[in-house]
Amino acid sequence: MKIRNYWNLRDFGANLWENAGRPVRVAIVLISIVLVGLLPFTGGSFLATPIASFDAVLVYPVGMFVLMSLGLNIVVGKSGMLDLGYVAFFAIGAYTMAILGTTTKLNTWEVMPIGIALSMIAGVLLGIPTLRLRGDYLAIVTLGFGEIVRLVLLNSSWSKGPNGIANVPMPPNIGPLKFELENQKVFFWVVMAMILLTIWMIRRLTVRRPGRAWEAIRQDEDAAELMGVPTLKYKIWSFTLGAAVGGAAGVLYASKNLYIAPEMFTLNVSILILACVVFGGIGNIWGVVIGATILGYLPDRIRFISDARLLVFGLVLVIVMNFRPDGLLPRKKREKAIVKKEANA
Amino acid sequence: MVYGVLRMINFANSEIFMWGTFGTIITSRDIFGYTQTSAPATGPKLALVLISQLLMSMAVAGLTAVFVEYVAYRRLRAKGTNRLATLISAIGISIVLSELMRLLTDSRPVGSPRVLEKIILGEVWGANLRLDTIITIFAAAGIYFLLERFVKLSRMGKAIRAVSMNEDAAKLMGVNLNRVITTTFLVGGLATGAAAFFYITVFEYTKFNIGFTMGMAAFTAAVLGGIGNIRGAFYGGLFLGLLEVYASAVLGTQWKAVTVFIVLVLVLLFKPNGLFGEAVQTTRA
Numbered sequence: 001m002k003i004r005n006y007w008n009l010r011d012f013g014a015n016l017w018e019n020a021g022r023p024v025r026v027a028i029v030l031i032s033i034v035l036v037g038l039l040p041f042t043g044g045s046f047l048a049t050p051i052a053s054f055d056a057v058l059v060y061p062v063g064m065f066v067l068m069s070l071g072l073n074i075v076v077g078k079s080g081m082l083d084l085g086y087v088a089f090f091a092i093g094a095y096t097m098a099i100l101g102t103t104t105k106l107n108t109w110e111v112m113p114i115g116i117a118l119s120m121i122a123g124v125l126l127g128i129p130t131l132r133l134r135g136d137y138l139a140i141v142t143l144g145f146g147e148i149v150r151l152v153l154l155n156s157s158w159s160k161g162p163n164g165i166a167n168v169p170m171p172p173n174i175g176p177l178k179f180e181l182e183n184q185k186v187f188f189w190v191v192m193a194m195i196l197l198t199i200w201m202i203r204r205l206t207v208r209r210p211g212r213a214w215e216a217i218r219q220d221e222d223a224a225e226l227m228g229v230p231t232l233k234y235k236i237w238s239f240t241l242g243a244a245v246g247g248a249a250g251v252l253y254a255s256k257n258l259y260i261a262p263e264m265f266t267l268n269v270s271i272l273i274l275a276c277v278v279f280g281g282i283g284n285i286w287g288v289v290i291g292a293t294i295l296g297y298l299p300d301r302i303r304f305i306s307d308a309r310l311l312v313f314g315l316v317l318v319i320v321m322n323f324r325p326d327g328l329l330p331r332k333k334r335e336k337a338i339v340k341k342e343a344n345a
Numbered sequence: 346m347v348y349g350v351l352r353m354i355n356f357a358n359s360e361i362f363m364w365g366t367f368g369t370i371i372t373s374r375d376i377f378g379y380t381q382t383s384a385p386a387t388g389p390k391l392a393l394v395l396i397s398q399l400l401m402s403m404a405v406a407g408l409t410a411v412f413v414e415y416v417a418y419r420r421l422r423a424k425g426t427n428r429l430a431t432l433i434s435a436i437g438i439s440i441v442l443s444e445l446m447r448l449l450t451d452s453r454p455v456g457s458p459r460v461l462e463k464i465i466l467g468e469v470w471g472a473n474l475r476l477d478t479i480i481t482i483f484a485a486a487g488i489y490f491l492l493e494r495f496v497k498l499s500r501m502g503k504a505i506r507a508v509s510m511n512e513d514a515a516k517l518m519g520v521n522l523n524r525v526i527t528t529t530f531l532v533g534g535l536a537t538g539a540a541a542f543f544y545i546t547v548f549e550y551t552k553f554n555i556g557f558t559m560g561m562a563a564f565t566a567a568v569l570g571g572i573g574n575i576r577g578a579f580y581g582g583l584f585l586g587l588l589e590v591y592a593s594a595v596l597g598t599q600w601k602a603v604t605v606f607i608v609l610v611l612v613l614l615f616k617p618n619g620l621f622g623e624a625v626q627t628t629r630a
Contacts (some may be wrong), residue, residue: 197399318417
């Protein structure tokens with residue numbers, strides 16, 4: 001196998017990481033967290049967005065896209081199943097927050113577990129019949145599921161139909177940190193914390209049994225099944241975990257946006273998230289983070305793209321798949337390391 | 346339908362259909378200069394307009410299909426990448442097609458001038474027999490017949506079936522894989538284009554997103570009947586149409602799509618082969 005050393009940030013980062021001792025690693029992590037945490041203060045520079053305020057753009061779309069892409073990446077990237085109805089879980093989370101937030105006294109943090117649980121239940125319910133299917137069937141069934149959730153929300157009276165639900169409460173303040181519409185820095189930090197939590201969860205899972213099972217399923221499902229991996233069980237798990245992240249993102253989105261309507265949860269959102277995952281590099285956490293950041297941010301920075309946003313994203317899918325199927329940051333390192341180890345042995 | 350043969354759902358098919366409907370309208374509106382208010386054509390002029398509409402629609406759809414194959418599938422097939430990549434690429438191209446049309450038409454629906462007058466021929470059990478619907482039904486049967494003939498009897502049809510059974514073996518037997526697959530796409534596109542023409546004659550209206558709804562219905566019909574089975578798709582479509590009508594009557598129109606989806610999941614759960622079909626479950630990674 002030809003090893004390319006140029007144009008491969010992933011390997012550069014991974015080498016740096018591998019050669020560093022524990023204190024250096026802790027330092028790298030802390031410095032990057034602080035740097036990213038300071039991002040909302042850079043709004044005055046060339047990064048500023050012409051229409052929405054920079055803080056708001058950092059929360060939605062950028063932060064939300066990163067979070068959802070990470071969730072979808074568990075399904076598409078880790079275990080190789082194409083889920084086109086990811087927006088359904090986002091919608092379920094958002095509506096849980098909106099309904100419970102307007103009818104009961106529960107605040108955002110108390111609704112969060114309920115929203116996650118409901119999305120996970122939906123994930124299991126959808127997963128059990130459909131995950132036996134092959135890739136393309138699964139894609140269409142999940143796509144249908146996403147549309148159905150939207151249609152049910154649109155036509156039911158408990159979800160207030162096409163009018164949507166307004167006056168969703170904001171999260172309560174955490175000590176001195178206040179949640180305000182004009183100043184969304186705190187929201188950004190909350191999203192960031194959720195992203196870090198998700199990354200941590202994925203990294204822990206990846207090196208353990210579920211991660212290995214997903215990898216096996218992705219490479220060859222039949223072989224995995226023959227080796228005694230309970231494939232259906234792990235596929236449902238990966239689906240459900242992805243759903244949980246989507247639900248969490250939905251809860252936060254509803255309480256940030258204060259208003260939600262079924263039209264926010266169309267198929268387009270699923271496609272956008274998929275484009276983020278594919279663009280950055282399927283299966284690679286950092287690739288996904290970078291891909292989602294770029295694709296979330298650029299349409300707000302450059303007016304032209306935001307008009308034809310979907311067109312550009314569709315093109316991204318085709319071009320990336322054809323010319324750079326691994327995305328911006330490919331996940332070659334680990335596979336390469338395995339090859340190297342085998343060569344040395 | 347033909348895509349069942351390639352063991353691959355063509356996501357872009359519904360968009361190809363949508364482009365075909367626009368091809369039909371452009372022919373009657375821009376080339377022959379019909380407007381919404383002008384009188385329906387008669388006699389030989391009618392035949393001329395209808396046939397050129399049909400040909401135009403088939404040409405547009407066929408070319409789009411070949412274009413899709415060329416852009417989204419060929420390179421990936423040559424590379425031998427996994428199914429996931431092909432799938433994502435197909436979704437990408439279908440979004441590009443529909444968004445392009447959305448930008449071109451400003452998201453507005455486009456009406457078609459009425460070329461064929463809707464003459465009511467007679468009544469059977471209280472239902473009106475309209476000229477356009479009857480033509481459509483007969484034409485659908487005709488297309489079905491032609492497709493089955495083509496796949497069963499022609500040399501190309503034989504090659505297509507061979508590729509569908511085993512690509513590598515077919516290649517070893519001297520089948521030109523790329524040409525066969527392009528032809529399959531072309532034939533599928535032509536059939537889709539014909540369908541688009543009849544759709545326009547009956548409904549006289551199109552929009553950039555009709556492809557999506559149609560695609561979902563077509564897929565459900567194919568699964569109901571059993572994928573890769575032309576006869577199954579035919580009966581599946583029939584059954585689905587009846588189901589939709591009953592669902593709208595009993596539950597209300599807005600629940601139509603929901604009912605169809607639930608039926609789809611139930612079929613997949615209990616009879617994944619469809620009502621007439623072969624196994625769809627087998628993983629081909």
